[in-house]
Amino acid sequence: MGSETHKSTFFTGAQRIPPDHDSPVKANLGQGAYRDGDGNPWILPSVRESRRLLQEQGLIHEYLPILGHAGFREAVARTVLGEELFSTKGSHVATCQSLSGTGALHLAGKLIARTNSPKPKVIITDPPYGNHFQVIKDVGLEYETFKYYDAATKSVDMASYRNMLQTVPPGSVILLHACAHNPTGCDPNKDEWREIGQIMKSRNLFPIFDAAYLGFNSGSVDEDAFSIRHFIGELNLEAAICVSYAKSMGLYGERVGAVLVHAASKDLALDCQSMLEQIQRSQVSNPPAFGAKTAHLILTDEKLKKQWSEDLLTMSGRIRTMRQKLYDALHEEGAPGTWEHLINQTGMFGFLGLSSQVVVELREKYHIYMADNSRISVAGLNDSNVKYVAASIAASVREEQGQK
Ligand SMILES: Cc1ncc(COP(=O)(O)O)c(C=O)c1O
Structure with a gap:
C-alpha cells in the first residue's frame, strides 16, 4: 500500500504483491x-535461420486466426505425439495456439472449469512450480498439493504419489510435469510413469501435462514426451498437454505455445476445440504471430528441424x-x-x-x-x-x- 491515504477508491481490494524476481548480481x-x-x-542457430527465411519471404503482420497458426498447431501435435501416434490419434486432438506454456495452462484450466460440474480439484506437486497455484486459482478451480519429493532420498516420493492417486476423488485433475520437474529436477522413471498412468486410468483421473521442457531436458523430444505418448497411445487416456517453446527454442518473450486436448472421440475433440476458440477470443482475441511462424518453419522444414535437434543437444x-x-x-x-x-x-x-x-x-x-x-x-x-x-x-x- 502507498503511504498516502485515500478517502475513497474503487480499488479497496488492491494490495502490493511482492515482485517475482531477483536482482541480478554475481x-x-x-x-x-x-x-x-x-x-x-x-539465439538458437535454427531460430536465427528461421527468422532469416521469414524475413526473406516478406513478413506480414496480419492477425492470426483465433485458434492460431494452423500449420504451427498441426506441427506441434505431430511433434509432441510423434508421427506414428499422430496418424492414429491426431483426429482426436483439439489444438489451440497459446501464450506460451502459461497461456496453455490457462486455456486448459478454463476448458475444464467450463465442462465439469461440480468442478474438479486440481492436484499439484509439493514443492510446486509456483505459478501453478496462481493459474489454477485464476481459472476458478480449487487445488490441493501432495508430497512429491522425499528430502531424505532426494528423489520422487513414490509412496506418497501412489497414496495420493489412490485416494483423491475420481474425476480429479492431476497436474503433471511431463519431464524435468520444476523445481526438484526429479522425474518418475518409465516404469513409475506406467504405474502412475495405470492407476489414473483405473481411478478415472484426468492428466494435465505441463510440457514446458520437451526436448530441452534430454536433448530428444521423443525421449522427453514418453509420459505423454504412453498415457495417450498405450492407455488411451483423455488428457490436456500444455506445450511451450520458451525454453526448447529460446523463444521466451515471443510467447509461443499450444494446448493440445486428447478427447475420447473426434466429435468431442471438435467440441473442445470450439470452446478453446471461444475462451481464446475473450482472453487475447488471437495469439501473437511472429514466434509461431518462426517455430512453424523449424518444426516443418527438414533442414531446420535437424538444426533444432542439434541445438537441443547443445543446450x-x-x-x-x-x-x-x-x-x-x-x-x-x-x-x-x-x-x-x-x-x-x-x-x-x-x-x-x-x-x-x-x-x-x-x-x-x-x-x-x-x-x-x-x-x-x-x-x-x-x-x-x-x-x-x-x-x-x-x-x-x-x-x-x-x-x-
Ligand atoms: C514447469 C513450468 N511450467 C510452465 C512454465 C511456463 O513458461 P512459459 O509460459 O514461459 O512457457 C515454466 C517456465 O518456467 C515452467 O518451469
Whole structure:
C-alpha cells in the first residue's frame, strides 16, 4: 500500500504483491532461462535461420486466426505425439495456439472449469512450480498439493504419489510435469510413469501435462514426451498437454505455445476445440504471430528441424556438463554433505537442498541469487563462476554447521 491515504477508491481490494524476481548480481541462478558458456542469452542457430527465411519471404503482420497458426498447431501435435501416434490419434486432438506454456495452462484450466460440474480439484506437486497455484486459482478451480519429493532420498516420493492417486476423488485433475520437474529436477522413471498412468486410468483421473521442457531436458523430444505418448497411445487416456517453446527454442518473450486436448472421440475433440476458440477470443482475441511462424518453419522444414535437434543437444549437453562441474567443484571444496542428487536430477534446475539460512547467506554475503527453496538454474553456471559458487556454498554450509 502507498503511504498516502485515500478517502475513497474503487480499488479497496488492491494490495502490493511482492515482485517475482531477483536482482541480478554475481551469479544469478534464479532466472529460469538458458545462458551460454559466457552467461549470455543464446539465439538458437535454427531460430536465427528461421527468422532469416521469414524475413526473406516478406513478413506480414496480419492477425492470426483465433485458434492460431494452423500449420504451427498441426506441427506441434505431430511433434509432441510423434508421427506414428499422430496418424492414429491426431483426429482426436483439439489444438489451440497459446501464450506460451502459461497461456496453455490457462486455456486448459478454463476448458475444464467450463465442462465439469461440480468442478474438479486440481492436484499439484509439493514443492510446486509456483505459478501453478496462481493459474489454477485464476481459472476458478480449487487445488490441493501432495508430497512429491522425499528430502531424505532426494528423489520422487513414490509412496506418497501412489497414496495420493489412490485416494483423491475420481474425476480429479492431476497436474503433471511431463519431464524435468520444476523445481526438484526429479522425474518418475518409465516404469513409475506406467504405474502412475495405470492407476489414473483405473481411478478415472484426468492428466494435465505441463510440457514446458520437451526436448530441452534430454536433448530428444521423443525421449522427453514418453509420459505423454504412453498415457495417450498405450492407455488411451483423455488428457490436456500444455506445450511451450520458451525454453526448447529460446523463444521466451515471443510467447509461443499450444494446448493440445486428447478427447475420447473426434466429435468431442471438435467440441473442445470450439470452446478453446471461444475462451481464446475473450482472453487475447488471437495469439501473437511472429514466434509461431518462426517455430512453424523449424518444426516443418527438414533442414531446420535437424538444426533444432542439434541445438537441443547443445543446450541440454551444456547443462549436464555444468551439473558435473558443480558437483566436482563442491567435492574439491570439501562441501559438507552428499551432492549426488545434483548429477541425478534432470532439466535446467538443480534443487540443492540447502537451508533457508544458507540461501540468505549466499545472497547477502556472496551475491549468489537462487530461489528461496535453494533451486538454482544450472544454466546460469559457467566456467567463470562455477568454482566461486561451489566455494561459497561450501563456506556457507560449513558456517551453518559450526553454529549448530
Ligand atoms: C514447469 C513450468 N511450467 C510452465 C512454465 C511456463 O513458461 P512459459 O509460459 O514461459 O512457457 C515454466 C517456465 O518456467 C515452467 O518451469
